[in-house]
Amino acid sequence: MSFFLGLILFVVVAGIIDAKLPWPRPGRRPEPRP
Amino acid sequence: MIAGHFALAAGVKARERAVPLWALMLATQWLDVVFVPLFIAKIETIDVIGGGGYGGGIIHADYTHSLVGAMVLSALFGLCGGLRWGRRAAGILGGVAFSHWILDLLVHRHDMPIWPGAPAGALRVGLGLWRWPLVTAAVELALVLWGGFTYFRAAVGVARAHGPSKLRRARIAGATVIVAGLLTLGLSVAGQ
Numbered sequence: 001m002s003f004f005l006g007l008i009l010f011v012v013v014a015g016i017i018d019a020k021l022p023w024p025r026p027g028r029r030p031e032p033r034p
Numbered sequence: 035m036i037a038g039h040f041a042l043a044a045g046v047k048a049r050e051r052a053v054p055l056w057a058l059m060l061a062t063q064w065l066d067v068v069f070v071p072l073f074i075a076k077i078e079t080i081d082v083i084g085g086g087g088y089g090g091g092i093i094h095a096d097y098t099h100s101l102v103g104a105m106v107l108s109a110l111f112g113l114c115g116g117l118r119w120g121r122r123a124a125g126i127l128g129g130v131a132f133s134h135w136i137l138d139l140l141v142h143r144h145d146m147p148i149w150p151g152a153p154a155g156a157l158r159v160g161l162g163l164w165r166w167p168l169v170t171a172a173v174e175l176a177l178v179l180w181g182g183f184t185y186f187r188a189a190v191g192v193a194r195a196h197g198p199s200k201l202r203r204a205r206i207a208g209a210t211v212i213v214a215g216l217l218t219l220g221l222s223v224a225g226q
Contacts, residue, residue, distance in 0.1 A: 002219075002226055003063070006036050006040055006214065006218040010043075010059040011059045013214070014056075015055050015056025017206055017210055018056070018207050020200075022192055024051050026053060026120055
């Protein structure tokens with residue numbers, strides 16, 4: 001149960017919220033950190 | 035170990051910011067995701083010992099959790115990620131997928147073979163931390179806290195320059211990862 005709950009919470013819920021954050025795009029050179 | 039794998043992926047996200055979190059989370063559990071249909075088909079099995087519960091099992095997962103099997107599955111996951119997000123992401127996702135085997139090596143009870151389909155007497159590895167459930171839970175809790183707060187800090191950091199709406203979403207994302215980790219660990223320790 002914890003395995004499937006983990007998949008739903010981390011892959012789906014956290015993944016969807018995280019995808020709306022302004023992370024750098026894959027394949028691009030990372031910006032220097034402040 | 036379940037929550038610890040997710041926590042490691044959260045920690046990696048804080049450093050490798052271009053790789054999507056969901057892909058890292060899927061990568062870190064990839065071996066277990068493949069294990070599920072094989073378990074249902076009774077190709078891979080679990081022998082319950084000591085009443086079962088947290089870490090109470092000898093796991094016969096010779097295809098998904100053998101060293102060579104894990105390397106092949108991790109390479110496949112990395113290749114799929116690489117096709118979509120490039121070479122660096124391929125290496126990161128493949129590495130995170132294989133980290134599952136490394137963390138499992140710490141806890142498994144000498145049940146992980148080197149080759150898929152190894153005969154009964156073949157070498158099997160696993161340092162057996164599950165024999166001490168409280169120690170294992172403490173290690174996993176430390177991983178959950180490290181991964182969760184490292185991710186939280188990175189998410190808030192990257193959102194800070196983009197206004198209050200992004201900052202709020204970053205805090206929600208960070209809190210979700212921390213709460214999900216604690217919840218998953220709690221259920222896991224409770225034997226669910």
